Amino acid sequence: MRMFRKTRRLLALSTLPGLGALPGLGALPAWAETPANATELPDLVVSASRVPVATDKVGSAVTVITRQELETRQVREVADALRDVPGVTVTRSGGRGNQTEVYIRGAKSNQTLVLIDGIEVNNPVGGSSFDFADLMTTEIERIEILRGPQSALWGSDAVGGVINIITRKGKGAASAHGLVEGGSLGSAHVEAGVNRSGAGGRTHYALGASYSRTDGISSANSRRGNTEEDGYQNTSVIFRGDVSPSENVTLDVAGRLVSAVLDYDTFSADPALGLQRATDADITEYRLQAFGRVGAELRAFDDHWRNRLDFSVTDYNSRGEEDDLWDYTQNGTKVKYAYQSTYEADTTLGVAAHHTLTGLVEHEKESVFYKSNWSKVAPDVESTGLVAEYRVDLFKRLSVSGSVRHDLNEMFDNATTYRVTTAYTVPGSETKLRGSVGTGVKNPTLFQLYGYTSTFRGNPDLRPETSFGWDVGVEQPLLSHRLTVGATFFHNEIDKLIQGSGVSADNVSGVSHINGVELTASAEPIDNLRVAASYTFQKAEDAEGKNLVRRPQHAGSVNVSYRFLEERANVFSSVHYNGERQDSTYDLSYASGRTTLDGYTVVDVGGSYEVVKDKVELFGRVENAFDEKYEELFSYGTPGIGGFAGIRFKL
Template sequence: MSSFPNCPAGRRSLFRRASVLAAAVSPLVLSTAAFAQDADLGDAAVIALPEISVTANLAPTALDKVGSAITVITGEELREQETRFVSDALRQVPGVSVYRTGPAGQLTQVRIRGAEGNQTKVYIDGIPVNDPAFGSEFDFSSLLADDIERIEVLRGPQSALYGSDAVGGVINIVTRTGEPGTQVGGRLEGGSFGTVNGSASVSGGNAYGNFIASAMGFKTDGVSVASENLGNTEKDSYRNGTVFAKGSVAPNEYIDVSGVVRYTGTRTDLDSEAYLPAYGHTGPIDSLQDAVGEDLYSRLQARLSLFDHHWEQTAGISYTDQKTKYRDLDPTVVTSIYQGKKRRLDYQSTFFFETPNVADAEHTLTVAVQDEEDMVTSDSIYSSFDRSIHTTGLVGEYQLGLFDALTVTGSVRQDFNEIFEDSTTVRATAAYRIEQTGTKLRGSYGTGVKNPSTFELYGYTNTYRGNPDLKPEEATGWDVGVDQTLFGGMATADVTYFNQRITDLITGSGQTSVNMPGTSKVDGVEVGLSVTPIDPLTVRASYTYTDGRDSTGAELIRRPRNVASVDINYRFLDDRANVNLGIDYNGAQKDWVYNAFYTQRTVIDLDAYTLVNLAASYDVTETAQIYGRVNNLLNEDYYEVWGYGTEGISAYAGVKLTF
């Protein structure tokens, strides 16, 4: 490798590692390795490196220098828990709440710090996947976890980096990358509710590139979407087929080209809403409806490194196409079609330099341009429209490290939008490390913006009329926290207080949407704990207290005050066997129901619930593993959304093969 003049060894490693990462994914994704190898020194030379993130800032940043509240879920943790849907893993993250309107495959919303589901920005391999035709929200129901290697959740307003939708925070999902050599693997599983699922993949790589291709499938006969407690008995099935390919070519350490494409096709049985006289309000009932979805995500990018890795440039293009057809009674009768497309061009330029004689300072200066066009087509029995919204964002960020102890960042963004007023958002963070005590003090402040969706502006149904006069929602948020290493590194703990304010909150009013006057307020406390008392045993726990209220003082719906989780993992028999116990608690919360004409709504209470899941695996040989899991071990009967059914106790077993 080339030398890095006037650059400490740790910084050299970070530069080199960031360059390798860019070859495989994008500047928005995280590293998945905890080490790097110097090619000139041979296989025996391994350099230990700090874990880094490229979600927390525009430039790669070591996690111990990040001033924002951030949580990482590794692919290893997903495999220990035998996780099938990414949304189930997110239940363990402080500040995050997950809501699914029924069993597996139904609409799944993720909220961060009390923000709305469409105020969470989601990326997969650097591709922004919020659906323009679905309220600029990402529906997690179809995102399978087999090929996921890392998830990072960045909390608090991040619009200065990521534009509209990043009010509550950002979820960045990184898929697997091909490793040296050639690997072929597969998995097959079956279990309760007529469920069969599996995956197959082939991958490989060498010093000049890597590739991976995989296919995943999930089928279940399911349970009734409309709760059986309301007298519904019809089972509602779900089908998911996903194919994925990703690769990169790097002729040398200074230039590389990478690409990724992902396609998911789904068919989901649905139930409808109707007036329930016995309850005096609306609720779901059995019906012969379904939805057929097709999602295409793609990205191509190139990276160029100059001046011995002191100047990194990345240019990319992303394209998404998300289409859903709703059918009623007869599969040939299509009642509505919603299609959202997003085209994005981006360029980022980052300069790394140091002033060792002035405060032993490290400097990172980044400028970026992000040009996006959202295109939405709606065609239903009630109305049709074809709209597009074009936005260009200019971003600048400066990161300063002082005395290898203090790291501060400042970011500013200017968005130019052809429909709404231009907006300016800012962000600042600070992290101070006390090595002697294993302490990191951190804090962040940011502003956010959420533009009205095309449906809120122009949508039209039998119960809804769009409002073209809506204004963007605006937010400010700040947090302070401490990360602490305990018992000589045996445990780590983090505590964060957060405070967020949202003005012009868009809410339903009669049969339309309006900007609510005043300020909605959300604040709370997030706590995380990880303990490894002995090497094969790991205990992770989280707790979040949230107090969310609208401008009238009313409690926000589906924002439980108390959410907690515990995950216990134990490996034994020389690491050939693994047992995992997961416990997720969701406290009491509010929900809405409507009158027969959808002109008035009433608040109702939903009870708290606790989900207990147990998973185990055993490596029969180096290439074969058997596994099993039991979900909802206590057979809890609960609502995440009022009236929508949930699965009781269920069991699954399968086998994995790797060559």
């Protein structure tokens, strides 16, 4: 039975049915008031349009997490930062390094597009989803989470939304930074980086690296009799740079290299339980990820006309083995070419207006290579996308955008999607109103089509999923901006949803519906005391009225941060709640079923003190302070209480 273990893990995790921030606080909507010192970047959102847009002009629901927040809360993994975001659910199959999936507003993990410095990093060999397991926060400047259908801007993978990650850009004189941390489970984390700008601001570079390791916990839940530790190591190198040889030309490059080693457990039969479940195994996986992009921008007519060329490559390689009994090798590659042209103009006829018109053409090729003891396949697919977007800003308070995209697909029918947004700030009250509506298309993945593992057969007759969604939101500052509250209502429909049946995948007839509300509040009742809270209610059902798995109906978070001793000391607390939700099970013949997982609350606390102001900081935290026992996925373990401490420096 060991020969099926890799397949069962992939099946259990990837093809199951339903397949403005304030410093030191949980992430808040980007259209909330944000202190000027919260980030070094301009108050712009990159992913909400094909061009950067001011936060008060964004019509879609978007949340921004800044580097200052990541440092204040001592967040080491991007997935942990996302747990505070309204409408976002994070699941991990065990301890650090195990498969980590993100669901936005009930959409499947492979319906969320992830960008890192403009590189699309969804993994072709991993079902076109992005596994957050190996993504550290090293060198990250900000994270944008754009919710709702975005296919008209970003293509097939953006049905649920977009997560856009931007790394540090060189600024000012040469500087260095780093940290050293140790803690529970034999954990250690080290990172360092340098950055600089020169030549009168015409060159910038930033280089960073990190090493992280842990002895880990048993990926299979130890409370079910599994005691073997599953360790993890991660080495990451990040680079970003640009040079402007002339006033109107900029050349830029970005890259990320990740090497990781993970011990993980299998998903195998338990005759006593009558189900497949996670159990101890001696399986090791070696991963190598390389993401790169080179680009050039030409500006003309006083920067009113901007033309950009980009070439990017995403390459995943992994190899797994169990005690020399079996092994597999897999590679997934995405190559992309893009040309974008944007023209901006102001008009004063009748009413002052600012216009932005953008056109884009892009071509991509995805390819997969998979070889194991049982199979060898190498499918690929190509597509071309054509995008047009128009934005207009009126009265300095009203912004409207419309976009349309036409995809030329090699395997499927060509598809057209659209998106319309609006944002308005009410004079006097500063009430911010916004709304968006759009459609999306998600093509079947190469794994779903070809089924290149031993127990999962592909279905070449699968059809693309289509979606329609809208949201409306309001945000109101009160008490001289000491308090800000917000609410967003959303509705998504997904037609021809692709669900795994245990050994294959099929389109489900009918329309799945996801409805919900996101509530946020942030307050600074006294100077340096900041409180943020969010709550999400979502009802996610398939066409038969059954709950989509792994989508809790209730979720929320509360974050508190207080700075004192002339702002050299900081303490914080984070509370995360996920309510009861269903997960998939498989019996001994792989027939699918359901189980209900209990809700849980996890509390983290920590603090820091600057021994040398703005230079040297001591910090520490306790994760899962009350040692909550819970499962994010059926039969997989989660870490108990853990302590961590370290030192951070800036030169």
